[in-house]
Amino acid sequence: MTSKRMKNNPNKWYCSFRYVNLDGETKQKKKEGFNTKKEADEWERNFLNDIKFNPEMTFQGLYEMYFEDIRPRLKEHTILSKEYLIENKILPYFKDLKISEIGPIDVQRWQNKLLEAVNPKTNKPYAPTYLKSINNQLTAIFNYAVKFHNLKNNPVHKVGSIGAKNAPEKEIWSLEEFTIFIDLVEDKELHLGFNILYWSGCRIGELLALTWKDIDFNRNTVNIDESYQRLQGKDVITEPKTKKSIREITVIKAVIDELKNYKESVYKPNNEDRIFHCTKHKFEHAITQICKRNNLNKIRIHDLRHSHASLLLNEGINIVALSKRLGHEKVSTTLNTYSHMIPSDDKILKVMENLSVTKS
CATH class of the missing domain: 1.10.150.130 (Tyrosine recombinase, N-terminal domain)
Incomplete structure (x- = not known):
C-alpha cells in the first residue's frame, strides 16, 4: 500500500496509486483525509477490489x-x-x-x-x-x-x-389561446421570452442561453448553439441536447421588433451578454399564476414547443422541415412525438375531394 501522511495536515493520511480502468488505460487515483493509515489502506484495497467485478460485491x-x-x-x-x-x-x-x-x-x-x-x-x-x-x-x-x-x-x-x-397526448395552446395569454403578460422580459418560445419552438434552456450576438435583426433569425441550466446554485452553459439542436431559426417580424425594443431598454448591451437574466422557474411561476388568475387552460413551458409544432403541422409544414426546425436528431423522433397531430384520413380525403372538384 502507498498511504502517507498529508504534508499540509500531518494528522491525516492519504493514498495515491495507479490502476488500470475498464478501457485498459492506466489512471492515477488519490484520496485524502483519512484518520489512520489503516483507513487509507482499506479504502485503496476496496477501490481496487471494486474495479474488479465480483458477484459477491x-x-x-x-x-x-x-x-x-x-x-x-x-x-x-x-x-x-x-x-x-x-x-x-x-x-x-x-x-x-x-x-x-x-x-x-x-x-x-x-x-x-x-x-x-x-x-x-x-x-x-x-x-x-x-x-x-x-x-x-x-x-x-x-x-x-x-x-x-x-x-x-x-x-x-x-x-x-x-x-x-x-x-x-401533449397539452397545447392554439394561436387564439396563446394570444389571450400573452396579452396578460406585463413583465417585458417574460413577454419577450414567451413570444420567442411560442413562435420559434425552441427549448427553455436554449432560450435562456441566447446572447445578443445570436440575433440577426436583418435576416430575422435566431441562432441556437448553447443551452442554459441552473445547477446547484450555479449558471451552467452547455451544448444543446443533440448535434442537430445547433441550428438557425427564422422568426416572425413581430418577435424581431420586440427584441429590438427590448435591447434598446437594456443599459449598454454587450453582444456576449445573455438576453434573459433569469431561470426557468420565473417562466414556470408566471404561467402558473397568470393561468390561475384568469381561469386559462394551464400548460407546461415545454408545451409551448408542442404548440409551435402543432401550429406548423396544421398549416401544412412537412414533418422533415419541422424536425429540422425543432432540432431533433432524427425525423423519426418528430414523427413519434407529433404523430397524433398529423392530419387524419378524413382531412386528407377532404383535401383530395376538393382537388378533384377543382380539376373537373
Missing part, C-alpha cells in the same frame, strides 16, 4: 463502478439527474444486497413499491414516464455489469419494465 459497489466509468461521457445536468434517481429511488432498496443475491423477484418487489408510492409534492402516484425513467436506471446498471463484467443476465429484463415511454 454489493449493489452499492457496482453503482460506484458504473458511475465512475460513465461520468466522463455525460453532461453535468445528466449526471445530476441520474444520481438523484439512483440514490433516492434505487439505492435505498438494493445498496446492501450482493449482486449474486438480486433476482427477478427482488426487482419485482421494488417495482411494486414504486407503483404503490405517491409523489410527496402532489400526493398522487408517480407519472408513468417517471416510473419508466427510474426503471431504466436500474436496467442500465445491470446492462453495464453484463456487458463489461460478464454478469450472466440482467434480472430486470426477466421481469419487464414499468411505466410508459411516452407521456399522454
Whole structure:
C-alpha cells in the first residue's frame, strides 16, 4: 500500500496509486483525509477490489463502478439527474444486497413499491414516464455489469419494465389561446421570452442561453448553439441536447421588433451578454399564476414547443422541415412525438375531394 501522511495536515493520511480502468488505460487515483493509515489502506484495497467485478460485491459497489466509468461521457445536468434517481429511488432498496443475491423477484418487489408510492409534492402516484425513467436506471446498471463484467443476465429484463415511454397526448395552446395569454403578460422580459418560445419552438434552456450576438435583426433569425441550466446554485452553459439542436431559426417580424425594443431598454448591451437574466422557474411561476388568475387552460413551458409544432403541422409544414426546425436528431423522433397531430384520413380525403372538384 502507498498511504502517507498529508504534508499540509500531518494528522491525516492519504493514498495515491495507479490502476488500470475498464478501457485498459492506466489512471492515477488519490484520496485524502483519512484518520489512520489503516483507513487509507482499506479504502485503496476496496477501490481496487471494486474495479474488479465480483458477484459477491454489493449493489452499492457496482453503482460506484458504473458511475465512475460513465461520468466522463455525460453532461453535468445528466449526471445530476441520474444520481438523484439512483440514490433516492434505487439505492435505498438494493445498496446492501450482493449482486449474486438480486433476482427477478427482488426487482419485482421494488417495482411494486414504486407503483404503490405517491409523489410527496402532489400526493398522487408517480407519472408513468417517471416510473419508466427510474426503471431504466436500474436496467442500465445491470446492462453495464453484463456487458463489461460478464454478469450472466440482467434480472430486470426477466421481469419487464414499468411505466410508459411516452407521456399522454401533449397539452397545447392554439394561436387564439396563446394570444389571450400573452396579452396578460406585463413583465417585458417574460413577454419577450414567451413570444420567442411560442413562435420559434425552441427549448427553455436554449432560450435562456441566447446572447445578443445570436440575433440577426436583418435576416430575422435566431441562432441556437448553447443551452442554459441552473445547477446547484450555479449558471451552467452547455451544448444543446443533440448535434442537430445547433441550428438557425427564422422568426416572425413581430418577435424581431420586440427584441429590438427590448435591447434598446437594456443599459449598454454587450453582444456576449445573455438576453434573459433569469431561470426557468420565473417562466414556470408566471404561467402558473397568470393561468390561475384568469381561469386559462394551464400548460407546461415545454408545451409551448408542442404548440409551435402543432401550429406548423396544421398549416401544412412537412414533418422533415419541422424536425429540422425543432432540432431533433432524427425525423423519426418528430414523427413519434407529433404523430397524433398529423392530419387524419378524413382531412386528407377532404383535401383530395376538393382537388378533384377543382380539376373537373
